[in-house]
Amino acid sequence: MDERLVRETVRDVWAREALAGLSEFVTIPALSPAFDADWARTGHLHAAVEHTRAYLSARPIEGATVEVVELPGRTPLLLLDVPARDATNVETVVVYGHLDKQPAAGAWSPGLGPWTPVVKDERLYGRGAGDDGYAAYAAATALEALHAAGGGHARTVVLLETGEESGSPDLAAYLEHLSDRLGTVGLVICLDTSGADYERLWLATSLRGIAFLDLSVRVLDSGVHSGHASGLVASSFRVLRELLDRIEDPRTGRAKLPELEVEVPRDRLAEIGVAAAEGFLAPQLPIAEGVAFAEDDPVELVLANTWRTTLSVTGADGLPPILDAGNVLRPYTSLKLSFRLPPTVDSTVALRAIEKALTTDVPYGARVEIARAEAADGWNATPRAPWLESTLDEVGEDVFGRPWRALGLGGTIPFLGLFGRAYPDAQFVVTGPRGPGNNAHVPDEWLHLDQTARVTEAVARILHAHASA
Template sequence: MTQFDHSRLSDFIDRKWDESVLPSLSEFIEIPALSPSFDPEWEENGYLDAAIETFISWIKSLSLERVSISVHRLKKRSPLLLVTINGDSEGEVLFYSHLDKQPEATGWSDGKGPWKAVVEDDWLFGRGSVDDGYGGYAGILSILGLQEQGISHPTCRFLIETGEESGSPDLELYLDELKSHLGTPDLVIVLDTGGMDYDRLWITQSLRGIVAGTLSVKVSSVGVHSGHGSGVMPSSFRLARQLLSRLEDENTGEILPEWLHSEISDDMKETSSKIIELKDGKIKDFPLLDGVKKQVENPLDIFLTMNLKPSLSVIGADGIPSIESAGNVLRTNTDLKISIRTPPGVDATKVARKVEALLEENPPNGAHVSAKMTEVANGFLAPDLPEKVASDLDAACVEFYGKPSMDLFIGGTIPVMAMLQSRYSNSKFIITGAGGPGGNAHGPDEKLHIPTAKKVTKCVSLAVKSFADYRRQNPI
């Protein structure tokens, strides 16, 4: 068996990033490959295709062995790229990333812009640099690093879509279309997250889900002068507020239904405590006005509430005129857009049905109430990696970062994670990436921390090697 050389891998990855990845990734940045939600004429504009072609050209410039490339196009669906590197050992690994981008945003620093690649110090600026253009490059390069030393690896497939920033509306269709080509991965690797610093590899263990939709409360067919009807006709706003109290304690913000909660394990609490210690007890500054207090004050409670507990937000309203145009009229209706973050492991579809029933049943004052949850996505809860793979990954982190990895719980939602986990329920997952403080994905001055991207590539390479070793020693 070929002896693996960590230093050789490190030098190779560093050199390839500098000489090969950065020039191609810079070319990618300059393409305004907006996700279809932000570019209705994406087909005519051809920018998504240009992004794919740029990535394919880079792959073809490499000395990869046993590689095949195919672009798939379902009618009226954004294209998807599938790259397969056939392995010479047991197992299958699926990498996921995306090439579509968020809109430009305003407020970029002087000399920088969304479609202008700028390398400054350790950073690569430009839209799509950290979200998620680098992901495919890092994944492919992690396998090339193994091949360069003659190290056996599993078959690795790279599923690279162009609709993630639009909510991945086409991915499920492509997963069905390509089912026979994708096989059944033992391991899924996603390079689209990051961590709380750049000092270690952060591995995402959970994401919250989301249940969002519209609560509509109607009380009359026309508006009525408040001098005539107030105190007699029920206020649709008061009734809407009353209905929300079925979900949330209006005094504390605590979510009331037990079915919206899940148990937070002792391991989760211990990991969260370690994260708090790393941050010296300080968890993210919130832009509260002077004198405004948080709903929870203890740093551990803040972290658990942000990432592992349910929450309710009212994010929009209809039926309420602006202050400038408001008359002394009892309004006919109040419509509220509500967004509920669900804990990892909770079935969001079941929650959506229960929320609708809870809000619609026994309407106060006989009001006409409808609750339609239209955005529903499960969270994500990572299964444990095989002990040897987890140990080898930690050793790689010590080798390349100088510190072991750290688990992370994230309060946001990435629908594609739940989609992949539902599809590949027996697979293991490694969700990580080069994102971190100051990366500013989606905003002005988006930027990739180049040294971290290199380290992530090296750690992923070692993880794939370890999984190959594990499968060889533990055949199915």
């Protein structure tokens, strides 16, 4: 394979055609079903699929077929299926991306808008540019570059769903529906994550799971003057605080329930150690003046964000605004609790343990109610095969001029758990061009164009190496 021609083709296609196609994709307000319950009628998801289908169908990729798959009552799926080329590897490669988007999420900066593509300072601004519309164009461009440069690849299926921003509720059904057709999947390339800078290739190697619920504690049928009732009846807030202390140490934030903790794998600890030595640990955060991080040790800081359970109170009810609050013993307090769980924790078991801790032997017999409890598993990558390790080393040196790096992510992406369970023996390359400040879910979302071209080139090199693995 002519590696120089791979790079030239990637750069040329992105400059001439892929950027234009992605810019038009930005104009489509293809909100995920969680934000557009009437998506089937509004038609924006279908418009995004049709636009991308037309672009992929026009690409000069020999033997490629493009198909829209839509199971009854589910969001559509788009497939680009490319037969093997000069490959001895008979496995299937799945390249993942998604076409649904987050809403505008507030006011954008002057001259920018969620559905108005703007190229400025080597960035493409607009909703869905980086999360995750670019994936379809990067995957197709990588395949074009391989063909132009005489490279090979195993059978490659680019799978583009339209429900990721809603938690991928339809993906499991599609993976089952397509299981015979996809065959033995040996490599999954996910183009929907971010890294710690724009200088090198970053791989995500783990994601935390999640459990969340609404917790209500009631002590009265109606509010009472605090002078009449306080001391006679415990406040609902105090009861709730005691219940939470059963789960979380209020001083350290560490989980107290064994179902919420795991032993961190050696390879993940090694990755964290390398990142700690190079200073790639904490993302850029708008920390208030004078506030310190929760941990002093840099390794412990990363572990707390990627391999330990954390509790966040993300909402409350029963608490009036401060200006409206009188001297009243309130009847109840409700909190929305969000637990980020270690990647290998069984989220269902963890949720049951949390519910049991919150509802057993409640102080003073206060009435506890739990609603909208849900959980999703995390994901931990399989050990990297020697061929992949060596290819990543070459890509880091040749494409980026810096060694590649890997880190766990503190968030939850349900589709990776689905892929992990569906293809437990597959190699995973979970990467993307997003990085610090890219604003994926908030105003002024943008895509780093130069990093996107490098990631596209890296994907082409990985596909070529896999062809003979």
